[in-house]
Amino acid sequence: MTVTVRAFAKINLGLYIGALREDGYHDLHTVYQTIALHDVVRVSVGRGTGIEIQCADPRVPCDKSNTCFRVAGRVLDALDAIGKVTIEIEKRLPVQGGLGAASSNAVAAMIGLEHALRKPLEQRVRLRIAADVGSDLPQFVVGGTVLGVGRGEEVYPLADFASTAVVVVTPEIGVSTPKAFGDWDRLTHLGASDRLLEVGRVLSAWLVSPNTGAPALGRSRAGSPLLDLVRTGIENDFERVVFPQYPELRDIKGALQRAGAAYVSLSGSGSTVYGLFRTRAAATKAADRLTKQGLRAMATTTLTRQQYWKKSLVAGG
Ligand code: C5P
Numbered sequence: 651m652t653v654t655v656r657a658f659a660k661i662n663l664g665l666y667i668g669a670l671r672e673d674g675y676h677d678l679h680t681v682y683q684t685i686a687l688h689d690v691v692r693v694s695v696g697r698g699t700g701i702e703i704q705c706a707d708p709r710v711p712c713d714k715s716n717t718c719f720r721v722a723g724r725v726l727d728a729l730d731a732i733g734k735v736t737i738e739i740e741k742r743l744p745v746q747g748g749l750g751a752a753s754s755n756a757v758a759a760m761i762g763l764e765h766a767l768r769k770p771l772e773q774r775v776r777l778r779i780a781a782d783v784g785s786d787l788p789q790f791v792v793g794g795t796v797l798g799v800g801r802g803e804e805v806y807p808l809a810d811f812a813s814t815a816v817v818v819v820t821p822e823i824g825v826s827t828p829k830a831f832g833d834w835d836r837l838t839h840l841g842a843s844d845r846l847l848e849v850g851r852v853l854s855a856w857l858v859s860p861n862t863g864a865p866a867l868g869r870s871r872a873g874s875p876l877l878d879l880v881r882t883g884i885e886n887d888f889e890r891v892v893f894p895q896y897p898e899l900r901d902i903k904g905a906l907q908r909a910g911a912a913y914v915s916l917s918g919s920g921s922t923v924y925g926l927f928r929t930r931a932a933a934t935k936a937a938d939r940l941t942k943q944g945l946r947a948m949a950t951t952t953l954t955r956q957q958y959w960k961k962s963l964v965a966g967g
Contacts, residue, residue, distance in 0.1 A: 651695075653765040654964035656688040657758035658953060659749035660789060661816065661917040661924050663876070664884030666849040667834050675785065675801040676831055679849045681808065681879065682750075682789040682796040684953045685816055690740040690964070691718070691755055693762030698734035707741040709824075710752075717756035717783055724779040725760050729769045737762075746824030748918035750786050757790035761962060777805070786918075793962075794955025795876075797853070808857075810954040811876040815933035816924055817911065819902050819940060819947045823921035825892055830919035833891035845887065852882050876952065877926060880913035888919045899923055902945060909936035 660682045668677035701722045703712040710716070718737045726735070737759050743751035757780060764770050771779075773791070780787035785802040795808040856879055893900040899916065902923045906914040910932055911925025927933035933949040940947035953961070 653693045653762040655691045655758040655762040657691050657754040658684045658688045665886040666845045667887045668846040680798045684793050684958050686950045689743050691758035692738040693766050694736045695733040695766045701735045703737050705739040709745045718759040720783045721756040721760050725763045744820040748920045748922040753786035754790045793958030814876045814952045815927040815930045817933050817937045818924045821921050825920040827919045886916045889916045892920045
């Protein structure tokens with residue numbers, strides 16, 4: 651049996667970097683938001699043993715360094731299962747694009763493998779495996795709007811926003827995340843921990859605001875737009891080190907603003923730049939305009955947690 655899973659992308663609604671830790675990671679605060687753009691991951695289990703990764707895109711490693719490989723091994727161990735696992739990745743999202751594609755692929759492989767084996771993992775085990783394999787994975791075990799703290803692996807589901815229109819621009823630039831963190835350290839001379847206090851105050855004020863009030867957490871905030879959060883002035887610290895190196899990304903930010911976006915930001919360490927729009931029609935129009943300017947622009951929407959899980963498994967796949 652082959653199980654087909656949509657591996658959805660994420661964007662970051664603000665990302666604040668703290669000090670370099672002794673373990674080589676940085677503390678950070680971010681809000682992750684899943685969006686409808688996705689790769690497709692097919693998982694099958696047959697007789698025998700071993701894990702095989704297949705991907706037609708030469709930029710995706712098919713050896714042990716692939717996060718899907720590492721997750722699949724951990725899932726087999728946790729479920730005490732044996733079999734020959736084949737994971738096929740159909741790449742649609744950019745590689746090293748700041749959309750979390752590799753991490754999302756790995757969590758999709760975990761979900762697909764559980765279904766193929768007909769053995770579910772406990773949520774806390776999923777979260778542990780995801781966090782062991784990479785800081786960006788656990789958010790995809792939750793989906794929707796997710797607060798990420800620690801090195802990004804400590805995740806807390808936030809109340810969902812009504813689905814919001816997004817335009818994603820994905821230039822042909824791969825940005826190395828470890829290098830971007832190193833550049834941040836050089837820029838801030840390792841003295842950046844006050845960034846986390848600052849964003850803590852902003853997020854805390856937003857969470858208890860009348861629109862997003864704590865009592866509303868846990869149910870959908872239909873009609874209260876995501877734009878409330880971005881109006882707090884949240885920023886992505888990576889822009890300060892990535893834009894000077896790739897000025898074309900700053901130009902793309904300007905182009906999205908001119909095309910009518912209500913909020914524009916780099917996603918993760920880039921190279922993707924996204925814009926939030928008030929309506930789907932405005933997003934589609936902006937994507938068309940940017941495409942005519944020679945940019946790779948796609949109109950899409952954010953996904954609520956419920957939509958994320960409903961659309962995750964491809965029926966009949
Ligand atoms: O967690 P992951 O393996 O994806 O992280 C890759 C690299 O990115 C780490 O080895 C580290 O250099 C950097 N990183 C960091 N701080 C984080 C997350 C990642 O410095 N919070």
